[in-house]
Amino acid sequence: MIDRKVAISVKTTFRRASAFMATKDKEGSLKAIFFDAVGTLFYLNGTVGDHYALVGSEVGLDLDARELERAFHAAWKKMPQRAAIDAPRENDDKGWWRELVDLVLDQVAPSLSEFDRDNFFEVAYEHFAEAGVWQLYPEVPGVLEQLQPRLQLAVISNFDGRLRLILEHLGISKFFRHLFVSSEIGADKPDPDIYRRALKFIDLKPNEVLHVGDDPKCDWEAASAAGLSILRLDRQKNSLRDLLAMLKL
Numbered sequence: 250m251i252d253r254k255v256a257i258s259v260k261t262t263f264r265r266a267s268a269f270m271a272t273k274d275k276e277g278s279l280k281a282i283f284f285d286a287v288g289t290l291f292y293l294n295g296t297v298g299d300h301y302a303l304v305g306s307e308v309g310l311d312l313d314a315r316e317l318e319r320a321f322h323a324a325w326k327k328m329p330q331r332a333a334i335d336a337p338r339e340n341d342d343k344g345w346w347r348e349l350v351d352l353v354l355d356q357v358a359p360s361l362s363e364f365d366r367d368n369f370f371e372v373a374y375e376h377f378a379e380a381g382v383w384q385l386y387p388e389v390p391g392v393l394e395q396l397q398p399r400l401q402l403a404v405i406s407n408f409d410g411r412l413r414l415i416l417e418h419l420g421i422s423k424f425f426r427h428l429f430v431s432s433e434i435g436a437d438k439p440d441p442d443i444y445r446r447a448l449k450f451i452d453l454k455p456n457e458v459l460h461v462g463d464d465p466k467c468d469w470e471a472a473s474a475a476g477l478s479i480l481r482l483d484r485q486k487n488s489l490r491d492l493l494a495m496l497k498l
Contacts, residue, residue: 279496281401281453283429283444283472285462286408289482289489291383291419297321301353304376308368316357324352333436333443341409342432346374378411380418392489393424395498403427405447405460407437407467427451438467444475461492 284290293300298318305312328349331338338345350370354361361369376382396402402425406412409432416422429447436443448455455476462468463482472479480492 278457279400279459279478280457281403281451281459282396282492283403283405283447283458283460283477284425285460285464285468285482286404286406286412286415287383288463288484289386289461289468290389290404290421291385291415294382294384300376300382301373304369304373308365308372310358310361310365310369312357317353320353320356323356324349327352330440331431331437333440336435337433338431338435341411343374343409346370346409374411378414383415383419385419385421386484386488388488388490390421392493393421395493396496397424399498401426401451401453403429403447403451405429405438405443407431409433438464439471441471441475444472444477448475448477461489 287293296314296318298314298316298321301317301321302312302314305317328345331342331345347370350373351366354366354369358365393402404412404416404425404427406429408430410430412430413422413428416425416428427447427450429443429450431437431443434443434446436446444455444460448458456478458477459480460468460472460477461480461482462472463484465481469479469481480495482489
């Protein structure tokens with residue numbers, strides 16, 4: 250049950266909502282907070298190109314980090330949004346990531362053998378779940394520690410099952426009652442249905458949940474379309490500490 254102090258302060262804060270916050274029910278009691286993962290709770294140490302180059306060296310390939318970075322962003326733009334289904338996706342969406350990596354390698358090493366491609370992908374897939382690859386934003390543990398006793402906390406992300414390992418490595422898995430990843434819930438941001446499915450799972454109404462995220466389309470627009478209040482996180486202008494200030498914690 251929500252702490253009475255939080256319920257009261259939420260009503261007050263909603264009346265004074267900042268430019269970073271949009272609410273659906275100014276008088277509603279907040280019962281849960283959804284958090285995006287990458288860019289909200291933690292970030293990648295270095296660039297994707299840096300990590301792909303490191304993976305390449307581990308499997309005997311000499312690949313340029315800058316070329317890999319450029320190729321990754323070009324490939325990412327070409328990847329289609331995954332259609333929503335009524336069940337978890339096959340093999341934890343691993344096939345989708347393989348398709349992405351193949352598009353990257355097509356640009357930087359088009360003559361690479363299928364054997365080398367397989368090796369690169371398998372090592373890369375495991376690499377991004379390893380300790381030290383991701384870094385917490387500095388305020389995250391303290392903020393979660395204050396919120397967790399008072400509210401249900403959950404992560405909702407376009408990731409896969411590897412996110413569990415990442416949260417464990419970062420030491421914050423203990424704060425979250427639920428983890429909703431697109432590969433398991435069967436829908437991806439920016440489809441608002443990913444939020445609706447999460448709400449159904451925890452049996453809460455949209456006006457009882459606040460979503461915190463950094464992406465204008467996937468977090469702000471999609472969560473708002475599902476009826477949730479949102480905290481617009483912009484790491485150049487604010488942080489999760491603003492959430493504590495809004496809730497007067």
